[in-house]
Amino acid sequence: MGSNHKKTIPLLPLRGLLVFPSMVLHLDVGRDKSVKALDQAMMEDNSFIFLATQEEVQIEEPTPDDIYRIGTISKVRQMLKLPNGTIRVLVEGLYRAKIIDYVNDDTYFEVTYQKLDDEEQEGLEMDALSRAVLDLFEQYINASKKVSPETLATVSDINEPGRIADVIASHLPLKIKDKQRILETISVKERLEKILDILNNERELLELEKKISQRVKKQMEKTQKEYYLREQMKAIKKELGEKDGIAGEVAELREKLKDLDAPDYVKEKIKKEIDRLEKIPAASAESGVIRTYIDWLFDIPWTESTEDDLDIHRAEEILDQEHYGLEKAKERVLEYLSVQKLVKKMKGPILCLVGPPGVGKTSLAKSIAKSLGRKVVRISLGGVRDESEIRGHRRTYVGALPGRIIQGMKTAGTVNPVFILDEIDKMSSDFRGDPASALLEVLDPEQNNSFSDHYIEIPYDLSKVMFITTANSTHTIPRPLLDRMEILNISGYTEIEKLHIAQKYLLPRQLEAHGLSKDKLQVQEGALIEVIRRYTREAGVRNLEREMATLCRKAAKIIVAGEKKKVIVTAKNLAQYLGKPKYRYGMAERENQIGAVTGLAWTPVGGDTLTVEVSVYPGKGKLTLTGQLGDVMQESARAAFSYIRAKVEELQIEPDFYEKKDIHIHVPEGAIPKDGPSAGITMATALVSALTGKKVSKSVGMTGEITLRGRVLPIGGLKEKTLAAHRAGLTTIIIPKENEKDLEDIPDSVKKDLEFVLVDHLDQVLEKALVK
Template sequence: MTQELSSDLPLTGEGTLEIPDKLPLLPLRDIVIFPFIIVPLFVQREKSQRAVESVLPNQRLIVLATQRDPNHEDPTDADLHRVGTIAAVMRLLKMGDGRVRVLVQGLARAALVNVTDEAGYLQAEVHPIVETPVEMSLEVEALIRAVKGLLERIVTLGKQISAEVLAIAASLDDPGRLADLCASNLEAKIDDAQAILEETDPVARLRRVHDLMAREVGVLTVQQEISSQAKGEMDRSQREFYLRQQLKAIQQELGEISDLGDEVASYQEKIAEGQLPARAREEAVRQLKRLERLHPDAAEAGLLRTYLDTLLALPWGISSEDHIDLSQVKAVLDADHHGLETVKERILEALAVRRLKPDAKGLLLCLVGPPGVGKTSLGRSVARAIGRKFVHISLGGVHDEAEIRGHRRTYVGAMPGRIIMGLQQAGANNPLMLLDEVDKLGHDFRGDPASALLEVLDPEQNHAFRDNYLGVPFDLSKVMFMLTANVTDTIQPALRDRLEIVRLPGYTQEEKLAIARRHLVKKQMAETGLTSQHINLTNSALRRLIAQYTREAGVRQLEREIGKVCRKVARRVAEGETQKMVITATTLPDYLGIPKFTMDAILDQDRIGVAAGLAWTSVGGDVMHVESLLLRGKGSLLLTGKLGDVMKESAHAALSYAKSRARELGIEPDVFSQHDLHIHIPEGAIPKDGPSAGITLATAMVSALARRPVKRAVAMTGEITLRGDVLPVGGIREKVLAARRAGIKVIILPVKNRPDVEDIAADLIKGLKFVYVREVSEVLATALGKPAKHAPAKNGKS
């Protein structure tokens, strides 16, 4: 076959070129060759080298076809695109490394019909592709100009295109030739270039090239903007660095600042040596980089230093070793605290579990009891016994949630919460942390700190506790938490549900005497500089001091009074007194003045309308006398003595019971309509409330209404119902101790409180008689004597 060659072809001669039906084929990996383009190629495969060498003796014509998969080493007919380029081999050069370098010039498009390798190299039957004739129009001319403009734009944006190519493109008016020239210099993707090669319509081919060039202009424009921006940032950073180095040199010369580099290096060393987890380390490095860019005197630099100091001072990987020897722990607890056997037993159980399973998520102990019974010192003793650091955090009066979670660093004066600060002070990530007075937490517009404690104390959450100031999680799962409270009513319900409540009862008089003798006296003597040669505080003096100068469940006031005695003795010693001072019960008022409290004592005789009740206060038990008096009136009930709503309701319930059982109780029916009933509880300045005085109120009322005196050696406690049932109450231990102290012989209790009495030590209830009742009738049968023979006018005055 023959093909007419254009005079524009870079070949010598004019006329037609004889193209054989079958030509050697050179497969191309990652390039598409267009007609009229001269391209150097490196041939490495042996089969391809034989194909190139076979064309030299002939017309030097070869067909170039691009592989579909460039990684295929031995392509066949199916691995090649069906349209290729007939090219002339202009030059061939064998390289020293075994490769062959050829210079080829594309001549025409051709369709590959059949590809074989019978001659030891690939051969293909080719059919030259004739392009569609082009009819010049305004649209075609505009398209040619647009493509030439885009080519110039690409060059201005930094694309490396030779000036010779630009000159040739400027002189071309053939859309097909222009499209091939531009496509060969675009470095387009293989699929895009192959699609251009296969396009036979010159105008459509030029449009396709125009779209590719427009996209290339967009990419180059964005690339240039990015490069310009990066260069601008680099220039500005270099300029800032240069100026800062100059400023630092000037300030160092003036002696205004020290070298910041030493400080940064110190932080870098601490970060490298510290046992920070990955997230904390990343945050420390990030903040340190910010510090490097700041002026040393900048306000933010000081904040960053404080943050880094706090972050690096935390005991991320520092733990103290536990020494859980249960016998030693018990010995320490017994030495530091007298009594409290139940509490000590529960603490030993928790430590035993932790010894057997160190990673156990133990229960959270909340020690609940009146002030001064040793709740805080128990936590300190446990920490000392097992070798842990002790952290005491007082929560009384805390209203701000930031006290627990910390402040965000955006606020002025921001600091971590008390939990993180406690760990920093302890220097270990597993201290015993005592949260004191948890029942006195408040909440207002600044948040609810009790809710913040939920995350701190929950073993499922506190392994990643996030303090707002730190901004990175800290593991609190190794911390042993203990809490203290005086009452449980004011603890948030969700928080109370997570705690195991362990109640600490008040001390008996004998326990207080033992504590004073073993601990308090020695401590106050040491604090005042006295020795056993100066003072002898006898047991009789201590008993009177406990009974008549203090009234509390704990021993704080007792310690203060002992300290007052020691200070008075210390003054006499300092004034020259040499004789040893022996303080007895008789001489105690010489040091402390007249007694502040009188002993709770039973009445001198049985009286009508006066019943002894047992009360439970924050300082222990107390004997409370309820007085009832009949007055001429219209049946109203008068209550005095600063009674609370619950106690008032108990009084009305007791009166209703008396009215409903008047005939059984021996009460005249007319007495309710012709008399008023006045109920009074002495010590009227002290608020009183609670349901436990129900049966005492009923006994005093029935005594006044039925003219039957109440036995003076009987005391009682229990809640009353309208049906006359007696319900159980709390504080039995404290109430029993108060009754014994007052000289009571018989105590009436609800039958359901029998287990509470069984828990009291036998020596504390020796000599007491307990009567357990289910109904008020049983109370009255025990407490009331025979009816009085006095006239009604003298009622309440006997």
């Protein structure tokens, strides 16, 4: 043992480092104890030092227990003091040694040691092991690229198997613990086997690493390629001025949202929906649903309104210009406009224009909008039977849409349009809900400031809308709905009004539509009156306009064929153009009759006259009613019959007539269903006339309900009935006394031609109607 004469040697503890025998290495020494140990080693002539490794790197001041017992005796080859006080040394490992004991550990460590020699083993097995290790090491070097190929040459030149193991171990990236294990393995064979094991592991690890890195690289390449292509696509789209997919759409919507003038809760809802749209894949069906919903929220007006143009005189001009007559309706509209002018914000009233077809309800509603300067929306409720038509469908359904109300608001584009709901009396309800009840929320001024549509889901304010509804009659409108509307009755026109309308509106309009002028076609007043009386029977003027159109077409044909240059239509030649008259003018009888009385009736198309006929013949007291009479009318007939039985003496009728005679009551136009209470006095008068043989005056018309005691009760529709009587050429009208208040509705032009007899008992009726 080269240094056995000197049992002690300075020890330098190494941190995170291990020196194998035959390994040359630079060390930086900075710790006090270590520097002193070095100094001590340099003082010896052979400058040997014991290098052993600390078990834990962190320990700054190690004790003998913290240092491995086996280390390497090394020679200090060079020593250099660096400016920062550290000493750099070059050491060369010589051989393994084991610490026997610590002699000194104050200023520096000093130990006694025992040299450990390799257990040399010769033979083929060792050669084979060495070769296997070298082969594997070569593979490792090729795969790892961390060790230079020159190292392989160096290692291959070594002959001793033990040194081969040590040199390879010093080049491998092992943990200190593993290196220490190899250092402590004295048996060369075991040491080589350990190295073989380690190299095998390393090679597998390297292969795995390679695979992983290749996979990552592939993935990276694919991602990069996709990214590159996407960027190219973006650039192309940008050049074309297209926005990119959903992202572009979302960006566009967000921009649009900034400019939207709407309440905060609406903006909040839209923002949420845009966020949802962004997260959902563009291909999913939900995406389209959300997109449509957002579009609806953008399209509905939330704050846009038109400025009301409240010039009363101008409004009056517009209404007069477009409508003749309709005084009451116009008056009500002008009142509303005046109030609007005084009160800046008023809950819009809900007007219901009730009247027969063709009297101009819808066009009056349009004129109201025009006089206000508001937008007009019109929807027809005829035949609507599904509640979701009003309230919209839930968005979960395929093809869901908002209801007609919200759709109308979108069309209008303002929050204060005039909204015309046509044919409100023609709605029906079935298993799909009751649309009329859904309309309550729309038309109730207390509720409609937060109308909720199933599709939109956000409360919508309808309180600024002016709703105008139209109906032919109020019977079929549910009470609660009727209660929320203000009824404006528009009854039919008188002959004189119709004449004015034909001259001022209808004929000029038709002339223009048919490319004619006043020079080419003239229709005289007499001809117009004839058309009104004998070719049309209606409350409105729709058929009258059709007849005007017919005249224009006939005239156009004559002029184009070159037969005449100018066509003049007179009362005499009217039949040439329009054919034979369709109606008999005047339903008044030609002479006084027994058992035939002219009654006045109200129909949805205006007033009409009905003749009630009674015939009496021998029999057994059977009462027959014909002419499609409804229950109420049949009851009126029985009531009249009972009244007469009770008053036989006063009326000078045979007391037992009801046992010896059969009575037949008939109301002509037998195919048309008729009902209502107001034929009571008409039937009673006809019965009395037939039973007494007294004639009824041909110029008298009558209307009124009868009681068993002969009292006459009030009826409705007096204006229409009066117009019908006037048109029929009657001169005297018997009406219930309680209807006196309705006489002010009747145009003066009609009143002056008629005598009104107000009655409250049947006696007065008979007094006036029967010819003495």
